[in-house]
Each structure stands twice: as C-alpha cells, then as structure tokens.
Amino acid sequence: MTHVITSLCLRDNGCSDVCPVESIQPGNTAQWPTYYIDASTCIDCGACVPECPFHAIYPEDEVPAAFKAKGGEFINEAGLTGHYEAANHHGQKIVLETTRALTAGEVLDLRGSIKTNTQFFK
Numbered sequence: 001m002t003h004v005i006t007s008l009c010l011r012d013n014g015c016s017d018v019c020p021v022e023s024i025q026p027g028n029t030a031q032w033p034t035y036y037i038d039a040s041t042c043i044d045c046g047a048c049v050p051e052c053p054f055h056a057i058y059p060e061d062e063v064p065a066a067f068k069a070k071g072g073e074f075i076n077e078a079g080l081t082g083h084y085e086a087a088n089h090h091g092q093k094i095v096l097e098t099t100r101a102l103t104a105g106e107v108l109d110l111r112g113s114i115k116t117n118t119q120f121f122k
C-alpha cells in the first residue's frame with residue numbers, strides 16, 4: 001500500500017520535510033499542481049499525515065469516497081481556475097490558479113487522487 005496526497009493539497013510542503021525516504025515530490029505545474037507520493041518508495045510510516053494543515057493525506061485504502069466539506073477549504077486540481085495564495089510551511093509565498101473553494105456541506109469523492117498520484121510518477 002501507499003499513502004496518497006489528495007486534491008485538498010495546497011502545497012504547504014511540510015510533508016516532504018518529514019518523509020524519511022523522500023517519496024514526496026512537488027508537481028508545481030498547471031497539470032500537476034499538488035505534491036505527490038511515489039508508491040514505489042513509500043514505506044507507509046504515516047509521518048506525513050499530521051504535518052498537513054489541510055488534512056490532505058490518507059492511506060490509500062482510506063481516501064474518502066464522500067469527503068464532506070466544512071466550507072472554506074480548497075481543492076487544487078488541473079483544469080480548475082480559481083486563485084489561491086498563502087504562505088507555505090517555510091513562509092514562502094504560494095500562488096495557485098488551479099483551485100476551487102468548497103462550500104459547507106459539499107460532498108466530494110477524493111479517490112481520483114489515487115490515480116493522479118500514480119500517473120505523476122509514470
């Protein structure tokens with residue numbers, strides 16, 4: 001198994017700092033706007049999970065099929081056009097143009113991120 005970074009990722013970067021095997025790689029393009037976990041090297045230690053302020057990382061078999069938004073979260077995916085900016089874990093400015101704000105009660109299937117993570121490393 002592996003862990004998976006879902007589209008709730010807003011590039012905080014704290015996760016990649018703690019990964020003991022350097023499995024977490026930044027995408028940083030319009031096609032690949034989040035961070036991604038290499039399933040071929042991830043040892044499933046779980047260290048990255050609590051580091052994410054957006055709760056974007058899950059074990060593969062626990063990625064939510066029905067994630068219920070509190071409201072105010074963002075998803076970050078290729079093809080979206082919303083603007084987002086903030087400071088990351090290191091205080092560096094992050095600007096994303098591939099986001100959409102979620103509304104309270106909105107329900108999302110985040111399992112598409114499993115395939116996206118796999119495709120990134122092909």
Ligand code: SF4
Nearest residue numbers: 019042043045046048
């Ligand atoms: S679960 Fe552990 S090995 Fe896998 S990406 Fe997260 S920190 Fe790295």
